[in-house]
Amino acid sequence: xxxxxxxxxxxxxxxxxxxxxxxxxxxxxxxxxxxxxxxxxxxxxxxxxxxxxxxxxxxxxxxxxxxxxxxxxxxxxxxxxxxxxxxxxxxxxxxxxxxxxxxxxxxxxxxxxxxxxxxxxxxxxxxxxxxxxxxxxxxxxxxxxxxxxxxxxxxxxxxxxxxxxxxxxxxxxxxxxxxxxxxxxxxxxxxxxxxxxxxxxxxxxxxxxxxxxxxxxxxxxxxxxxxxxxxxxxxxxxxxxxxxxxxxxxxxxxxxxxxxxxxxxxxxxxxxxxxxxxxxxxxxxxxxxxxxxxxxxxxxxxxxxxxxxxxxxxxxxxxxxxxxxxxxxxxxxxxxxxxxxxxxxxxxx
Numbered sequence: 001x002x003x004x005x006x007x008x009x010x011x012x013x014x015x016x017x018x019x020x021x022x023x024x025x026x027x028x029x030x031x032x033x034x035x036x037x038x039x040x041x042x043x044x045x046x047x048x049x050x051x052x053x054x055x056x057x058x059x060x061x062x063x064x065x066x067x068x069x070x071x072x073x074x075x076x077x078x079x080x081x082x083x084x085x086x087x088x089x090x091x092x093x094x095x096x097x098x099x100x101x102x103x104x105x106x107x108x109x110x111x112x113x114x115x116x117x118x119x120x121x122x123x124x125x126x127x128x129x130x131x132x133x134x135x136x137x138x139x140x141x142x143x144x145x146x147x148x149x150x151x152x153x154x155x156x157x158x159x160x161x162x163x164x165x166x167x168x169x170x171x172x173x174x175x176x177x178x179x180x181x182x183x184x185x186x187x188x189x190x191x192x193x194x195x196x197x198x199x200x201x202x203x204x205x206x207x208x209x210x211x212x213x214x215x216x217x218x219x220x221x222x223x224x225x226x227x228x229x230x231x232x233x234x235x236x237x238x239x240x241x242x243x244x245x246x247x248x249x250x251x252x253x254x255x256x257x258x259x260x261x262x263x264x265x266x267x268x269x270x271x272x273x274x275x276x277x278x279x280x281x282x283x284x285x286x287x288x289x290x291x292x293x294x295x296x297x298x299x300x301x302x303x304x305x306x307x308x309x310x311x312x313x314x315x316x317x318x319x320x321x322x323x324x325x326x327x328x329x330x331x332x333x334x335x336x337x338x339x340x341x342x343x344x345x346x347x348x349x
Contacts (some may be wrong), residue, residue: 003050006027008026013100015096018092020090020094022038023077028073031072033071033072034105034106035064036076037076037130038109039053039112041078043077043079055258063287066284066313066335067313071106076105095121106127108130130289130293136300137300138300139292140293142290145285145289146284148183149283149307150231150285153310154282161275168193172228173198174197174208175222175223175238177208180255180283180286189213196215196222196225197215200234231254236256236258240262241261241265251275252274254283255282257279259276259279263333278317278328280332
């Protein structure tokens with residue numbers, strides 16, 4: 001599979017009693033145990049699930065390296081409809097699957113999973129984060145922290161590309177109003193941005209409109225809106241040879257993982273004079289929270305301070321890409337690989 005990138009481990013788990021079908025992919029443990037969320041999605045084919053978990057786990061290696069976290073990169077997917085197939089027993093079985101790898105992979109919530117699900121996972125393993133914590137302590141739902149990082153990253157991109165110090169009157173089209181997109185819309189509206197939103201679930205989009213005075217756009221038209229910023233916050237691979245020619249935004253900066261269908265799509269964005277904020281850099285707020293919760297001893301205030309470092313990392317990428325006339329995704333990938341190479345690979349079991 002072209003998505004395979006020297007991954008250390010790809011493991012398939014099945015529990016007949018609960019119907020669990022899951023895959024764990026460990027891309028790298030060079031910087032620490034592989035960490036990344038568990039996504040639950042009704043993949044049409046097993047190969048689709050494998051492709052997704054391979055791409056996502058490599059992205060986590062790069063994300064954790066760029067955020068300077070003591071984590072390698074890993075990810076898990078559960079094949080199933082999160083609206084119908086969830087049971088506490090299924091997630092406990094997933095916890096046993098995670099536990100079987102002895103801490104090589106640490107899980108948390110992602111698309112289709114929640115803090116409640118992770119609590120059920122924690123019944124069977126200690127290698128889980130994103131759980132509820134006491135007020136003031138680091139941890140809990142990573143979604144709002146991811147949204148904060150993306151919000152700050154959008155402000156950095158707007159300053160770099162548009163020369164604007166604030167978001168007053170800046171138009172932002174948000175694709176996806178879920179666990180991250182909803183909070184992002186609130187932060188954008190609170191800073192004076194004009195928010196457009198689309199979601200496959202109409203009530204989710206309507207909630208954003210009612211609470212934040214946003215404008216609803218159809219899911220088929222959100223990518224082609226004439227806006228300052230397009231923020232993909234749903235699934236990945238939305239930027240490809242078909243969608244990029246339709247874009248009318250000047251900046252792409254969102255929370256979705258793997259927004260580029262292929263690395264070469266960054267070239268098309270550069271040619272179109274669209275500034276792209278590499279997704280695994282701008283959306284690192286959640287994994288920063290997960291890391292500090294897992295290792296303990298940190299406060300929410302300390303997590304917020306770390307998340308405030310995201311704009312500086314993005315600006316460094318933007319400036320280097322402009323200076324070298326390269327795509328921002330190529331520059332970010334190179335920087336991440338350099339950080340992964342600074343410490344020797346741990347011995348693979």
